[in-house]
Amino acid sequence: MAVTQQLARIPAEYLAACRQAASESPDRDSHWNPPSEDVLDLDWAPALLERVCEPAGLDDVHRDALRQATQGATSIDVGFLNTQPHAIAPFGPAPTALSAVEVARVAELLGQIDLRAILATLPTDETAAVSLIGDGAEGIAGGPRKYLLEHFDALREFYRDASQRHLLLVLWWD
Incomplete structure (x- = not known):
């Protein structure tokens, strides 16, 4: 199974309940299971999106927003989601999250x-x-343009909906 970028939009209360469950459980089980309609699989698109924006001259503010949209931030501690045996990101970097305020800013940008x-x-x-996009682009069925546009549109819509619902986002690789 391939490791891909995952995002979940959740209420702050859900994250708090998961944190509490992990702290009270003898095996640190957070009971993390966001609804499937609030989870987005970005596949390997994040790095490719960033690479295609650099030579096109996308300004730093918008490139940083794209980077934050796919890498998260450290303002919310979600380390409890990375505790074995129930880690949600056993094959990638530690999970990160964005607050509802950060989500709204990223969605706008x-x-x-x-x-x-x-x-x-x-x-x-x-x-x-x-060749310009780089590693991984050569194997994309249907070509990189279609792939990147579909994934970017999904990412933008996912953030827009999270912003409108005042949700935060948790990001991880699984």
């Missing part, structure tokens, strides 16, 4: 990114475009 325009800056030759 993601909404300002025109990924179609960024993808239009790629060379028209698919081999040259794949």
